[in-house]
């Protein structure tokens with residue numbers, strides 16, 4: 211029998227350095243609500259198998275034809291944090307239109323408008339977009355880390371419905387996404403499932419010998435057990451998109467590690483740790499349509515399926531703290547605050563990946579310069595709110611307005627200088643929150659102008675304060691309004707005077 215308890219709050223003690231990861235695209239796609247989360251296996255052969263059957267791509271790189279453009283817009287991509295340039299390639303663009311488009315910003319921030327075509331180097335590729343409404347353009351996706359080829363190329367194809375033309379450094383590293391991507395579901399709030407182990411298995415460490423497991427991408431069951439058995443991958447698939455991506459080749463017997471017992475013992479221990487955690491929902495061969503890049507089931511040298519960026523992150527060189535983590539005591543002892551890969555033995559985990567880092571001869575100077583993983587989560591964490599436009603905020607009647615047609619699922623009123631709310635489990639309830647209500651994924655979101663401060667709508671859950679009414683707002687004081695359409699998708703965030 212599964213008992214389910216909703217995660218109400220998680221203590222915030224960010225000691226932070228490095229840990230967990232979800233790739234940038236995961237977050238990109240999460241932010242853009244575009245991705246395939248279907249969990250039907252159905253169609254047999256995974257992309258990985260197809261790729262291994264065919265061997266590496268033999269297609270020669272053909273430099274895409276240059277496309278003339280009279281104007282360009284330069285900015286940095288908030289997901290990859292790399293330089294990006296938009297070339298106004300369509301002859302229908304007028305200077306005024308192109309300038310206005312650049313000032314409106316390709317993402318959130320305005321770009322720098324100049325005449326002449328983009329000339330960005332190094333680049334991962336071009337993204338040619340022919341929108342249904344509006345004129346064609348080409349994005350130059352900057353960057354020199356080929357580990358980001360898939361992420362960037364897929365963001366082009368999936369989010370912008372563009373055509374991605376990989377540069378030379380990406381041509382062998384890019385695999386196009388499957389095109390039957392359905393629109394995504396809503397982020398399911400984490401729940402804790404407790405159940406007795408099946409007969410014959412050792413009893414669990416929670417009350418009455420049960421095993422308790424968080425249903426969240428950062429959750430782990432007890433070490434030595436299987437997350438598929440005790441956690442809910444279906445919930446985890448709502449936390450970030452799942453789709454199969456071929457990993458790097460796994461290697462064979464010619465590699466001495468293949469039959470090195472000491473190495474195999476460590477590698478199997480890492481694999482066992484992964485199997486206990488939600489990562490396994492997408493990173494072993496049971497993932498519905500095959501694993502997402504690396505797979506712990508890829509044989510004795512499974513670690514080869516990971517990119518250098520992944521290895522550098524797990525070895526502790528790249529910060530991914532914006533992605534959130536449980537305290538180990540709430541997560542069956544698994545720590546991902548000090549290790550990007552959740553683990554019950556931080557030193558042992560870091561040592562395994564440091565050895566792999568050294569074996570691959572990865573340059574530490576390079577690794578330390580890879581920007582923090584988390585894309586928009588990093589940007590949202592560091593966001594500096596401005597004053598609300600007139601009419602936005604809580605008015606004298608207590609009515610909350612965010613000046614947008616968009617419905618929201620997460621509504622916060624915070625003290626003016628509170629931190630920005632982030633993702634669960636450890637960033638979603640910043641100190642100085644005055645009132646927070648959530649709308650569960652099976653209920654309709656809230657519309658602007660329909661909620662009064664402190665009056666909980668019936669379909670909502672008041673997360674803070676847990677029981678009482680919130681502290682009254684004081685006339686003339688400033689407060690921070692933060693509303694999100696879904697986890698990590700803010701609709702409005704600004705400071706208003708009550």
Ligand code: HEC
Nearest residue numbers: 231233235360447451452453488489492502503516517520
């Ligand atoms: C719901 C599915 C899902 C879950 C759960 C998940 N990932 Fe992933 N992960 C992906 C996908 C999809 C990609 C590939 C992104 C791309 O390249 O398009 C990926 C890529 C990665 C990469 C980059 C791999 C590389 O070789 O560059 C790392 C590292 C990673 N995941 C770590 C983790 C860890 C650690 C966990 C558990 C805490 C985890 N993932 C849980 C779906 C998932």
